[in-house]
Amino acid sequence: MTGPTDAERLSRAFRALDAAGVIAREDYGWGRGDGPNIMYGEREEFFPGARGFVHDAIDRGPGLLFYGVFTDEERQDPEEQAALGREVVEALRTQGLEPSWDGSPRQAIELTTDAWKWRPVHRAADRRAADGGTPALLVNFDDRRLDNGGLVRFSGQGMVGDDGVWRELLYRLTPARGSYLTFITPDDTALQLIWEEGPRLRVEVPDPEARVYHYTHLSLAQAEQAVAALAEDGLAPLAALRGSGPLETESWDA
Structure with missing residues (x-):
């Protein structure tokens, strides 16, 4: 069996976070500012009980993860946000990734760009694998x-x-x-x-x-x-x- 890429490890970490009540999305939003706004929509539409969120941003390129807690207050509680950051970092490390983060809620979590290098999805007119071997x-x-x-x-x-x-x-x-x-x-x-x-x-x-x-x-x-x-x-x-x-x-x- 082919071993997992860092990209697969990132998705596995995100699915574990989803299961734990943290909405986790790849290729999400267009910047750090609009991500939370869309995340509130995701919570309302799909996960009303979610505690927080984590995502990367399309226009910032791969490498940075932004995170936060859902709140009715004007601003997030820094301690709660930092605790969520630690939860995200732990989920990433559990899957074998090595995130970089200084523990500050003002700091995004960093990963190498390998975590966004997906294997190509092969398309073909017949029903054979890309290497011409086993039927796909x-x-x-x-x-x-x-x-x-x-x-x-x-x-x-x-x-x-x-x-x-x-x-x-x-x-x-x-x-x-x-x-x-x-x-x-x-x-x-x-x-x-x-x-x-x-x-x-x-x-x-x-x-x-x-x-x-x-x-x-x-x-x-x-x-x-x-x-x-x-x-x-x-x-x-x-x-x-x-x-x-x-x-x-x-x-x-x-």
Whole structure:
């Protein structure tokens, strides 16, 4: 299995922060000033219980992370903001990144630009990997967020040629209600991952003949294992999902 890039480590850290109540976004906003304003919209739309936020800014280029706490006061409490900064730094270090930060709430958290060097998403007319080897998974997605960053910058589909690419897409997808990824095998069966309120990840296999979905709710790590079984072991989507635990069934008309 291909090892994670720093970019994948950043996305993994951000997903851990999302799960902990801190809205974490890549390619977000156009500067340090407008990021918090959009983040309040993200909280209202997707995460009403969020405590704080962290993001980078498109026009500042890669390397800086800005963060803050949500408050009804005119200004953030410096101690609370610094505590959030420490939480972000710890999440980054847990994933193997080496952030630079002096502990001041007035100081952005710095990372090397490698944390924004994503593997390319390969596109092709056939269903083969970029190296001409193992048949690739086709991916369709919709990344729900209030700006135009993240996966929104890509078109809605592409060829996924190796585990490094599909893992980066999996962890980079914004965990906002309605965001989804669909991995389609060379025989045109699908494994779908859909973020619900919470955020909570629903993983399902559509059954067109029976007009039902077979589904369960998984952690991101468990979903990664299911997609790996699909991509690396060649398991059918339903077999890959059954390996993650018991399934429920829902009619297409529900």
